[in-house]
Amino acid sequence: MFRGNHPTRVDEKGRLKIPSEFKRVIDEKYGNEFYITSTDGKVAQIYPFEEWQHIEERLAGLPSRNPTKKKFLDRINYYGQKVEMDAQGRLLMPQLLRESADIKGEVAVVGQLTFLEARNIELYRREIEDNPFTTEDENTLNDLGI
Amino acid sequence: MFRGNHPTRVDEKGRLKIPSEFKRVIDEKYGNEFYITSTDGKVAQIYPFEEWQHIEERLAGLPSRNPTKKKFLDRINYYGQKVEMDAQGRLLMPQLLRESADIKGEVAVVGQLTFLEARNIELYRREIEDNPFTTEDENTLNDLGI
DNA sequence: GGCGGAAGTGGGAAAAAGTGGTAGAAAGTG
DNA sequence: CACTTTCTACCACTTTTTCCCACTTCCGCC
Numbered sequence: 254m255f256r257g258n259h260p261t262r263v264d265e266k267g268r269l270k271i272p273s274e275f276k277r278v279i280d281e282k283y284g285n286e287f288y289i290t291s292t293d294g295k296v297a298q299i300y301p302f303e304e305w306q307h308i309e310e311r312l313a314g315l316p317s318r319n320p321t322k323k324k325f326l327d328r329i330n331y332y333g334q335k336v337e338m339d340a341q342g343r344l345l346m347p348q349l350l351r352e353s354a355d356i357k358g359e360v361a362v363v364g365q366l367t368f369l370e371a372r373n374i375e376l377y378r379r380e381i382e383d384n385p386f387t388t389e390d391e392n393t394l395n396d397l398g399i
Numbered sequence: 400m401f402r403g404n405h406p407t408r409v410d411e412k413g414r415l416k417i418p419s420e421f422k423r424v425i426d427e428k429y430g431n432e433f434y435i436t437s438t439d440g441k442v443a444q445i446y447p448f449e450e451w452q453h454i455e456e457r458l459a460g461l462p463s464r465n466p467t468k469k470k471f472l473d474r475i476n477y478y479g480q481k482v483e484m485d486a487q488g489r490l491l492m493p494q495l496l497r498e499s500a501d502i503k504g505e506v507a508v509v510g511q512l513t514f515l516e517a518r519n520i521e522l523y524r525r526e527i528e529d530n531p532f533t534t535e536d537e538n539t540l541n542d543l544g545i
Numbered sequence: 546g547g548c549g550g551a552a553g554t555g556g557g558a559a560a561a562a563g564t565g566g567t568a569g570a571a572a573g574t575g
Numbered sequence: 576c577a578c579t580t581t582c583t584a585c586c587a588c589t590t591t592t593t594c595c596c597a598c599t600t601c602c603g604c605c
Contacts, residue, residue: 261563262563262564264564264565266565270562270563270564272562273561273562273563276562341562341563341564342562342563343563
């Protein structure tokens with residue numbers, strides 16, 4: 254299970270070093286194949302290939318002319334690439350995603366339990382600062398039982 | 400149950416010594432794994448991992464398009480890291496939180512029943528002095544039955 | 546007041562993680 | 576078909592981190 258934020262760097266060749274915390278989990282549970290994609294072009298989603306296959310299976314179960322499925326597939330395929338991790342634990346990020354999500358230099362790698370998300374750390378920080386967590390939000394969470 | 404304020408120090412490597420008062424409770428009830436995060440970047444929240452998992456479960460029960468949930472997740476993912484306590488009862492505080500909450504030198508560790516909060520003691524003192532407890536606050540408490 | 550134990554602090558060495566470079570292969574182009 | 580250029584995979588080095596050990600200080604009890 255992937256959890257938390259482990260910032261890392263993408264070198265000028267576009268290789269993203271997987272933080273060792275996540276690397277440990279990968280070596281244990283998964284192989285060295287990944288599917289990297291995005292639905293919005295702003296956040297790169299990094300799936301261990303096994304996990305991606307589950308999603309594909311669920312997609313296959315949907316009627317093929319479901320318009321939302323079509324839209325989803327269009328995006329996933331546009332940004333997506335299958336990628337192998339090298340011996341140093343690095344992933345070559347797809348060119349299109351590097352550009353659209355500005356994946357270069359300092360990058361936040363965030364665990365989402367079954368997959369990872371990578372995003373430009375500066376843009377991430379700004380998004381958080383521009384949307385302060387209000388006391389109203391606190392109350393909403395309280396009402397939801399958290 | 401964690402209660403009260405036990406000031407401690409963070410050394411220049413970023414290791415926070417857990418006050419023995421809290422250490423006793425941890426040794427009794429919990430393991431040596433923690434999840435450290437924050438919603439505002441000003442106060443570090445230190446959850447025994449078991450307690451954190453309860454929160455994750457409750458979050459998983461919410462609809463994924465709940466905007467407050469999204470906001471909350473973005474923050475706790477940004478600041479969050481899973482951390483292990485060393486043999487001397489110290490926690491290596493995540494780099495991002497050390498910077499944004501100014502967690503270094505003298506630090507207040509405050510018990511919040513199921514988790515701990517760590518904050519810069521000087522900033523804490525100032526916040527209390529700048530926000531005196533008003534009669535209005537007293538009344539609100541009364542209304543809540545306290 | 547001193548002695549013993551527990552709590553707190555600091556430092557260093559070994560291991561792991563991170564980084565950059567290079568050679569070879571593959572792809573693309575004239 | 577041959578040459579050029581880009582890409583990929585591997586290798587070696589440097590830096591950082593982590594873990595462990597040992598010392599110091601504080602507090603309570605004798």
